[in-house]
Amino acid sequence: MPAEVLQQAATEMLDWQGSGMSVMEMSHRGQEFGRILEAAEADLRELLAVPAHFRILFMQGGGLAENAIVPLNLSRGESVDFVVTGSWSRKSFKEAGRYCQARVAASNEADQHTSLPAPATWQLDGKARYVHLCSNETINGVEAHELPDLKALGSDAPLVIDFSSHVASRSVDWSRVGLAFGGAQKNLGPAGLTLVVVREDLLGHALEACPTAFNYQTVAENRSMYNTPPTFAIYMAGLTFQWLKRQTEGALRGVAAMEARNIAKAELLYGCIDQSAFYTNSVAPDCRSRMNVPFFLRDESRNDAFLAGAKAAGLLQLKGHKSVGGMRASIYNAMPIEGVQALVAYMREFEQQQA
């Protein structure tokens, strides 16, 4: 979370803008929360340049619930293609198999999830109801820097992206997307809020078994208020959207400014890793994630010393995911370049100490 956002929430905690209430105490149907929700939606639409024929839904259940909710709404129980590029898309594929005929159209398992299969090599099913891609594999550090153009591949299927871990870190080419979903907790706000951006023509096809509260059409018709939405999380995300709108890098504003900043952050860290014989990252350079940077010490017996020294220097949460091992630096939007500079300085110093 950006520190400024936390500060503002702290200031408004007991009394939101003279209302005499905390946001947590408001009726979700009241005027005050109505303003918060409307502003959050409008700001997000502006930030991500979401076209008018897409609906923005604020839901709950996280990315993992969407792994079921998407096939319940879009698959019609028929064939769905998955591009399996790491832990998250594998989970999505497995869960979808409970509701539809999930098939793997492409996979990078052969190289331990360190590459992105070229779209021209995907074995797409002409009858697939959608094609699922995790556009940033958080655990493996693999990011699709450009979204595939399925039409150019001869497919009419909508592309569904799980953009949980890089939403708002760069722009989205909506002409290539049918639906995007993501948990808020990495780049947008606290856990508990799930964002869904869905093209209007994909609404209204849910399976009979789809829970009403998870039917996109119902959620859209009720402006994300069919049931009580996660009001405080929406408020916090709304503050983050306002913060994002204020960000500038030279002439760039908002998400474009974040993208430039994220590129600079990632180049700094990957540059440090690549220049050193002490650290490695095995992800193919053309699909290295700008948000999640897994790396290894060539001598893994020094991992504990590395983490202890990092912690002492105020550099936290660097231990890699248990399925991958090593280290992982998650340098989300809220991480300033100074944080990455501090990490790189520590990495160089640790390397020298060990020499």
Ligand SMILES: *Cc1c(COP(=O)(O)O)cnc(C)c1O
């Ligand atoms: C973190 C993450 C999720 C998380 O799902 P939750 O249900 O919110 O825990 C899903 N997909 C990706 C790509 C993620 O990074």
